[in-house]
Amino acid sequence: MPSAPTQLPLELCEAVIDCLHDNRGCLRICSLICRSWSPRARRHLFRKVQLLRRRQGLRFLAALESSWEAGTRIGEYVLDLELPRMGLTGKHRDLLLRCALLVEISRHLPNLECLRMYDFDWNGLIFLMESAGLVDSASEIPDRSRTANAPATESESASASSPSMLFPRLTSLRISSSASSLIASGEAVVQFFKSFPELNALDIAFMPTLEASRSVHPPDRIIARDSGGAPCVRLRELRLDTSTWAASPALDWLSRPSVELDLHKLDIDLFHTWGATSRLAELLGGRECAMLEHLAFSLSDVRVLPLLDLSKYRFLRSLHMRSYYHFKYIAQVFRDMHEEDAGDPVDWEALNHALVSLSRRCPGLSITFDCRFDLVPPADNFIRYTVRWMKDRLAPTLAARHLDAKLVVNGVRYH
Known part of the structure; x- marks a missing residue:
């Protein structure tokens, strides 16, 4: 009498699927061949999504909506979203439509942890966020004691899909090449950060020059120091390129009372000299870097x-010097x-x-x-x-x- 087929434990099957994390063909087969394998395979399939064009964004939104109706909810597996050439700037006539597309996609990604945006417009995106009710200056900051890897509860998923917050679990944000003629003031930038209450890692590159931003908004460094209010963003990791700290008001934005810098990891390009009284000198020698553990810098x-002055850092664990x-x-x-x-x-x-x-x-x-x-x-x-x-x-x-x-x-x- 033939023996019954052996049933392997689900944990063993999931371990095998984890070994196939970079083989998308096998992951697709695993997600279709067995219902119990689907969650594990989809975790790797949809962990990172890159949208190069608006057409890809529309197709992705359609897939999100259909999976929501079917109950599979593939958007809950997306942890990393990259928008390299979505055209989120004033150069495109359909700017508001593209920003609206991003807002609609955000409603289906409650667990997103990392967002990379290139070539975008502050004002257009913030306008759509305000219109959709995704920016609320009076909103409370949620409890940070919950671990970042803990699964979202049903109430959290429901609130994430409602128009209350853009990417509520986002921890890492990279912004690059924003529109220089439409750069927002520090007030609007902080308002933008408020929609990411869990944010702790920020990467800024190729921001507009200070002269370009002054043509639209005056410098607000004095306002940043004098205004009150409790911090709504607490950053532990920061990445800056030379153009951002040397010529843009980014460091002034980050000095506002609503942004708390308690840096444990700093990666910075030092392709330009700086003065002893500059904002960069204040950052490198101030309390913001007192607990620094990982320092990386580039120079030519x-x-x-x-x-x-490296003598100021007493808790360093790694120092990476790129020349x-x-x-x-x-x-x-x-x-x-x-x-x-x-x-x-x-x-x-x-x-x-x-x-x-x-x-x-x-x-x-x-x-x-x-x-x-x-x-x-x-x-x-x-x-x-x-x-x-x-x-x-x-x-x-x-x-x-x-x-x-x-x-x-x-x-x-x-x-």
């Missing part, structure tokens, strides 16, 4: 290094390899001493020297010379026993 001119060398710096490095440090602008002895001292104050510190060259001279041994050149100058840091130091050149680790 090593003369910027003396401006960064981007353009052709003129590559020529300088190549010349220094054959001459006795001709024109070397860095006091390497002081730098090594500062890093070793920092590692003593911060036990277990990990330091990464990441050197990248955008144009390599036609010499087969250039990378080998570069590695030797860097190792000679960073020898005290690389040899220190109480820290984990790594040297990476063009993506390859050499120490």
Whole structure:
């Protein structure tokens, strides 16, 4: 008599599906072949969604609405949404329609955690959010004691689908290339952030220049310092590019009382020098970075290094220094390899001493020297010379026993 087929435990089947997380073809089959496999397969299938065009957005909205009616609700599996070229700026005649499309999509994504928006218009999006009732300045900030990975309750899902809040569980937001002629004031920016009550990580890049924003809205730095009110946004992670902190009012927006900076992770581009009394100096040396654990910065001119005082950070666990060398710096490095440090602008002895001292104050510190060259001279041994050149100058840091130091050149680790 033939034996009955063996029934594998669901946990084992889900573990196998997890191993197929990057194989979309197999995930589609798993989601259709067995009802009990569908939730696990859809978690990987719809975890990250990228909408390149408005037509894709319309198709995605139709799929969300049909799955809502069928009870499958695929929108609840979406955790990461990227809108790289949706055209959410005033350059498009149907700007309000595109913003309205995003608002409608948001109603079906109650568990979204990460949102990336490129090339968008503050005013148009905020106008649609206000019209739909998704921005309410009097709304209360929900309890943050709930863990980010906890599943949404039925009441939370119901409230998320109602016009009360845009992406209520969003924790990470990347905004890039907003419309310079329509940049909103700090008041509107904070109003925009209020619709993300769980937000704790912010990435800002390619924001308009200060001169462009002044043509529409005057600077509001004084207002930011004098106005009252409890914080409605609390950020623990921040990423800024040079154009944002050097030429835009972004740091003024972030200094408003309604935004609390308690940074544990900071990633910043330092392709420009800054003054001792600048807003950036206040940020790097102030209480906002007092508890910093992870610091990463990029530079193309090593003369910027003396401006960064690492002695202020006593809780660092990782330090990542990215150095981007353009052709003129590559020529300088190549010349220094054959001459006795001709024109070397860095006091390497002081730098090594500062890093070793920092590692003593911060036990277990990990330091990464990441050197990248955008144009390599036609010499087969250039990378080998570069590695030797860097190792000679960073020898005290690389040899220190109480820290984990790594040297990476063009993506390859050499120490």
